[in-house]
Amino acid sequence: MTRTQSAVALGGLFVGASLVAREMRSRRAIDLEDRVVLITGGSRGLGLLMAREFGRLGARVILAARDEAELQRAQHDLRSQEISATILVADIATESQAHGVVAEAIDRHGRLDVLVNNAGVITVGPVDHMTVADFEEAMATHFWGPLHTMFAAIPHMRRSGGGRIVNISSIGGRIGVPHLAAYCASKFALTGVSTALRAELAHDNILVTTVCPGLMRTGSPFNAWFKGRHRAEFAWFAIADSLPVISIDGRRAAAQIVDAARHGDCELVVTWPARLAIAAAALAPGTFARAMQLVNRALPSPTGALGNETHSGWHSRSSWAPSLLTRPTERSAAENNELP
Numbered sequence: 002m003t004r005t006q007s008a009v010a011l012g013g014l015f016v017g018a019s020l021v022a023r024e025m026r027s028r029r030a031i032d033l034e035d036r037v038v039l040i041t042g043g044s045r046g047l048g049l050l051m052a053r054e055f056g057r058l059g060a061r062v063i064l065a066a067r068d069e070a071e072l073q074r075a076q077h078d079l080r081s082q083e084i085s086a087t088i089l090v091a092d093i094a095t096e097s098q099a100h101g102v103v104a105e106a107i108d109r110h111g112r113l114d115v116l117v118n119n120a121g122v123i124t125v126g127p128v129d130h131m132t133v134a135d136f137e138e139a140m141a142t143h144f145w146g147p148l149h150t151m152f153a154a155i156p157h158m159r160r161s162g163g164g165r166i167v168n169i170s171s172i173g174g175r176i177g178v179p180h181l182a183a184y185c186a187s188k189f190a191l192t193g194v195s196t197a198l199r200a201e202l203a204h205d206n207i208l209v210t211t212v213c214p215g216l217m218r219t220g221s222p223f224n225a226w227f228k229g230r231h232r233a234e235f236a237w238f239a240i241a242d243s244l245p246v247i248s249i250d251g252r253r254a255a256a257q258i259v260d261a262a263r264h265g266d267c268e269l270v271v272t273w274p275a276r277l278a279i280a281a282a283a284l285a286p287g288t289f290a291r292a293m294q295l296v297n298r299a300l301p302s303p304t305g306a307l308g309n310e311t312h313s314g315w316h317s318r319s320s321w322a323p324s325l326l327t328r329p330t331e332r333s334a335a336e337n338n339e340l341p
Contacts, residue, residue: 168210
């Protein structure tokens, strides 16, 4: 066989495999009309954006979060768009509350078709200013909370013949990002358990989707937490989050995530820079590690004892942020219930 014939044969195999994969994906798709969807961390940001998208496709949405006032504003937002929305006040980092919110969702609606583990917390700063408590909080929110809700939902989904679980991890759950050590540690843990459970639960028709977004314009930097030189940390985070080349509009990200959930995809990496970074880390880990070292040098350096204090984005404003450079993030914050 000549090289040309080999290339044609390989091309044919690739096209054939792609067509088979597309057909299998199409067969996995579910109609979201009247499906019950529970979204943790659903009161603002990406959670609210996903709720709008699920609701647009006819789902009955349940939002769970810690802040009742935020939940009420989110419910009003959804109902103004004729989307059925129930709210539940709970902290899924607490095992009893995580199990309780799943049980209450099922009690109210008689079923649970889709569970979206989206609740999150971001603490940004040099590791010099991080404490064990920062890591514990990140693990409680990003790993233990989703594990608790999954353990609560899986028996019901098995009895009802299947379901969908969507775990919102992060690009920080695939590559280590400087000044986000606690966040990355917890998101790596979520990615690991999510992909493992995908394999174990598929025979029960419970399809687990792991989502690893890059930067998204949802307005979240204002409600993140910052240590060290907190104003500078907030500035670079908010500016990066606003850049259209490396970040994605939150509505587009939410639509991609809901589509992946509907089709039961195993993984979704949102944004091409995130996909490129994951590929670079896998193909050239040494070079990528050196690149991350250069990134770290450009970030704010550690400071004195005051750097151990934690400040929200709203309390870390400077001449750089908010500014013209952060307008997209500010607009997203106003649109997605991120305002205080």
